[in-house]
Amino acid sequence: MANEATVYALETIHKLVNSAPIVHVSFNQADSPFPVTLPLIGQMGSFARPSASLGDPLDLYLHGYVSSRFFSSARDEAVPVCVAASHVDGLVLALSAFNHSYNYRSAILFGHAALVRDDDEKRYAMQLITDGVVPDRWANTRQPPTAAEMQSTSILRVSIVSGSAKIRHGGVSNDKHDLDHQAVLDAVWTGVVPMYSAMADPIPSPCNKLDMPPYLSEYLNDFSRESKEHSIAAAEKK
Amino acid sequence: MANEATVYALETIHKLVNSAPIVHVSFNQADSPFPVTLPLIGQMGSFARPSASLGDPLDLYLHGYVSSRFFSSARDEAVPVCVAASHVDGLVLALSAFNHSYNYRSAILFGHAALVRDDDEKRYAMQLITDGVVPDRWANTRQPPTAAEMQSTSILRVSIVSGSAKIRHGGVSNDKHDLDHQAVLDAVWTGVVPMYSAMADPIPSPCNKLDMPPYLSEYLNDFSRESKEHSIAAAEKK
Numbered sequence: 001m002a003n004e005a006t007v008y009a010l011e012t013i014h015k016l017v018n019s020a021p022i023v024h025v026s027f028n029q030a031d032s033p034f035p036v037t038l039p040l041i042g043q044m045g046s047f048a049r050p051s052a053s054l055g056d057p058l059d060l061y062l063h064g065y066v067s068s069r070f071f072s073s074a075r076d077e078a079v080p081v082c083v084a085a086s087h088v089d090g091l092v093l094a095l096s097a098f099n100h101s102y103n104y105r106s107a108i109l110f111g112h113a114a115l116v117r118d119d120d121e122k123r124y125a126m127q128l129i130t131d132g133v134v135p136d137r138w139a140n141t142r143q144p145p146t147a148a149e150m151q152s153t154s155i156l157r158v159s160i161v162s163g164s165a166k167i168r169h170g171g172v173s174n175d176k177h178d179l180d181h182q183a184v185l186d187a188v189w190t191g192v193v194p195m196y197s198a199m200a201d202p203i204p205s206p207c208n209k210l211d212m213p214p215y216l217s218e219y220l221n222d223f224s225r226e227s228k229e230h231s232i233a234a235a236e237k238k
Numbered sequence: 239m240a241n242e243a244t245v246y247a248l249e250t251i252h253k254l255v256n257s258a259p260i261v262h263v264s265f266n267q268a269d270s271p272f273p274v275t276l277p278l279i280g281q282m283g284s285f286a287r288p289s290a291s292l293g294d295p296l297d298l299y300l301h302g303y304v305s306s307r308f309f310s311s312a313r314d315e316a317v318p319v320c321v322a323a324s325h326v327d328g329l330v331l332a333l334s335a336f337n338h339s340y341n342y343r344s345a346i347l348f349g350h351a352a353l354v355r356d357d358d359e360k361r362y363a364m365q366l367i368t369d370g371v372v373p374d375r376w377a378n379t380r381q382p383p384t385a386a387e388m389q390s391t392s393i394l395r396v397s398i399v400s401g402s403a404k405i406r407h408g409g410v411s412n413d414k415h416d417l418d419h420q421a422v423l424d425a426v427w428t429g430v431v432p433m434y435s436a437m438a439d440p441i442p443s444p445c446n447k448l449d450m451p452p453y454l455s456e457y458l459n460d461f462s463r464e465s466k467e468h469s470i471a472a473a474e475k476k
Binding site for chain 1: 259260262264265266271272273274275276277279318319320321322324326329331332333334335336338340342344346348364365368371372375376378379380381383384387390391399409410412416417419422423424425426427428429430431432433434435436437438439440441442443444445446447448450451454458466469470473474
């Protein structure tokens, strides 16, 4: 009926990271007992072997507004980080509160983050990350990046040490003593509510002069439809 | 046009946590250089003062499948944790890749996590967390929890030390040199694509005997509608 499993397949893990609009990146600071967790944008890739497939070992490239303190450590040495990419696919509503759950997909990676200094690698990562948000977007923006943009963009490369994914899909799991209890069955609605990320109609900016180009409209339509279909398929999986 | 700000108002921070289906909780392990980040379910509350409002100082209650190692530390002493709750509200597509952004709301809390041992506090937290997923769900499930359920449910209470939120809303920010460049304006679609969480039609379980009760159907309808409206309002905000 339901299935919750840990997965070590690289392709599964990498797809979960690449399809998450944000990942949560955690690291430690020398003078604090608390780890710090920041939402950043990330994509898996290989600058040394750009044709590598999602099933190959890959690096994680990160972009985002991270504390200057993080980057000053990363400037000197690699910083140990944990990266989590999570998708909630549905609410699983059981007879007892205890048996409630989510359908979800969650990847976690451990690795060492370092600042990318090489301009070619930085451009590679900027394109990878931009096209991760909207495929083909990089080629459809003003190119090339200016010297000032290159200088003020910080990209982290995380060399992955280990990782895994946890996935739960399927329907409701109830205990036998609840299923045998007619008054409980008569009182509690049970089932799965699929949950997914959707895009609303795009809002052009005042300076926009273009109709929506196909690379963008097709992606946005596909995104909402596939995301919805995925959450329903997860609920119906045995 | 656009606005990105750090916010310290407790009500704002607490609402971001409570409306996130999952939060990311990070902690350290004694024998590893890497922090660990796990997706858990959390809600802000006060067992000592259940009538406290969202603008008051509150504890964070967490439930989820965390490593036995985390709980064995939390059994002995409070564990320093960082908790992040993030919402992506839209893709902000500018003329240059560099000026791309997300509309988002992100809260981060630092605190000390400890296992809840008192059964009354545990029940309080279980109801708080269940009703955080679907309002009124607790009262509409089989009650009370069995002794076995009470025993095998682990709840963490995080005493909050500090926290803040970062929020970005509004439209596209472009550089003047791009806006003055007619060929760029003629080539690049710019605008905001609102992004939100939606619920698909619920899928009743094979054992379900009920029509969907109003507390559930109304919540699910409201959730998708309010979530979509919020993402559009965020895009249109000045």
